[in-house]
Amino acid sequence: MANSQGSWSHRLLAVSVAVLVALLLVAAGIWASQSGWIAELAGATGTPPSSSAGGSSPSDPARAGTSPSPTPTPTPTPTPTVSPMPDPALLLDELETAEGIANGFWTRHWNDYFPGKYSPPKVLGLYDGNSSSVPICGTKPLSANNAYYCPPADYVAWDLNLMKKGYAEGNTWPYLVIAHEWGHAIQARLGASLTEKADELQADCLAGAALYGAAADGELVFETGDQKELASGLSELGDETPWTSSADHGDSFERIRHFDEGRLHGIARCIPGMKFGGWGGTLVYSSGISVSVLPLGYRDVGSPMPGTAAPATPGTTPSATPTNPARVAVIFEITVKNGSPSAFDATDMGQPIIRYGERGLLAETVADPAAGRDSSSFGTLKPGQSKSITVGAVVPPNERTVCVAVPGPNPDADWSASFEGELNPR
Structure with missing residues (x-):
């Protein structure tokens, strides 16, 4: 697992330094240790052979002038597998x-x-x-x-x-x-x-x-x-x-x-208390405001809505690309009803967040080209008034699972209403 910004360069440097230090220590015959876990260096324990002024051990057969007795080859003891401690x-x-x-x-x-x-x-x-x-x-x-x-x-x-x-x-x-x-x-x-x-x-x-x-x-x-x-x-x-x-x-x-x-x-x-529903279902807030979402089908679409995708060059029309050849979007109908006793500004509820696929990738939100001006924003709803708008989302053809999160009526107190379901094949 890696951070997309590439923290692996730090790891590679750390590994290179650790290997270089270990090689230098072994070459010098030094086994080093330092208190503190982060300063530990990997080493081995053992007892070096004792030496005399003559440079050979008193038990050395050549020094005694006798031939060494044959000794049986020891049977190697299996070494248990131990996970190496991390750098x-x-x-x-x-x-x-x-x-x-x-x-x-x-x-x-x-x-x-x-x-x-x-x-x-x-x-x-x-x-x-x-x-x-x-x-x-x-x-x-x-x-x-x-x-x-x-x-x-x-x-x-x-x-x-x-x-x-x-x-x-x-x-x-x-x-x-x-x-x-x-x-x-x-x-x-x-x-x-x-x-x-x-x-x-x-x-x-x-x-x-x-x-x-x-x-x-x-x-x-x-x-x-x-x-x-x-x-x-x-x-x-x-x-x-x-x-x-x-x-x-x-x-x-x-x-x-x-x-x-x-x-x-x-x-x-x-989240158990979060508003969560399926296509066509209605979720009701304690204030009396209710919301529902329904996919209507697919349409060819034009430019993205401001703030949801990179704008096209002024004076040009977005062109087809190999990754998005037809610029086809799923059109969702969002319906909000004001069941409260007071007028309610539902404008923010017309800005849903739409994700698709098991990874929850963010879909590009686009305007519905077939919608009139009055069908693109909720505005203020009177008590008892219900209104529907349509919003499009560019979803890859092979993706069927989509989640539409509609902002709550009161952004300071209400969580979003999320609707998830499968799309019909194109």
Whole structure:
């Protein structure tokens, strides 16, 4: 797993330096160690042969003037396979990248679904659970081999040994653990009404939504073997271990299933109180405002709506490209009804966020060329008034699953209404 900005150059440099230092030490016959985990150098232990002034051992047969007795060839003892401990510099680089990926995703997408302003948790980062100066959460010290979100102090932290052991098995480990703990920080920001009773499994779902959402944004690249590593990590966390229990974290199958819910369907599937419906269904807010979404079919479309795609050169018409030859868009009808006793400005509800595919890629939003001026914006709705507008989204022909998130009536208090379903074939 890699950050799309290319943090691998830092890793390559760290590996090159580590290999050069190790070769110099071996050539000099030096076994070096330095206190502090990040300064450790890989070495071997052993007892060098003793020597005399003559340069040979007293037990040397040549010195005694006798022929050596034949000795049986010893049977080699099988060496157990041990995962190599990670390079400290690479691990620190990976941790920093994973923190940026989690925070970056929630910074970009908080207002896609939730009102108000997103604020990240504090990052305490690595701690040594076996040291005498363990961080405190409330009145309790953090335990070894664990990772935490601490609600009283609003910080996230992870034990050094937990990260070293997990990272030795695969470089997706820091991303999984950090995205999960960030999920707990998100739960604290959403409040009890939007937090599942099985909060550990919900954090897995939010982790899946964040990691694969970051990949959809082009901020994270999944490499060969990464998905297998993620599944293995979730399985390990779901087993009975010193730091997890299936009673509170769920078993392996439950953890993978909830992570997949977020991976395949995004944030909306992770939040029980979020407005979530299918095509043609109606979602009603406590204020009495209701909304529904229905796909109408496909149309050839023109220029993108402002702010949703790169504008064409002034005076030119967007032309067909090999990746988008026909400029065909799915047309959605969005209907809002004002069931409140007061007039309501529904303009913002006409700016949906539309995603497609299992990775939740952002679709280009376009105007419906067949819609009149009055059918492109809700404006102000009187009590009891209902109005429908149409909006298009450019979705690749081979993609069928689409999610339309309509902003809530009150951007400071209401979350988005999300509608997901399958499209008819073209």
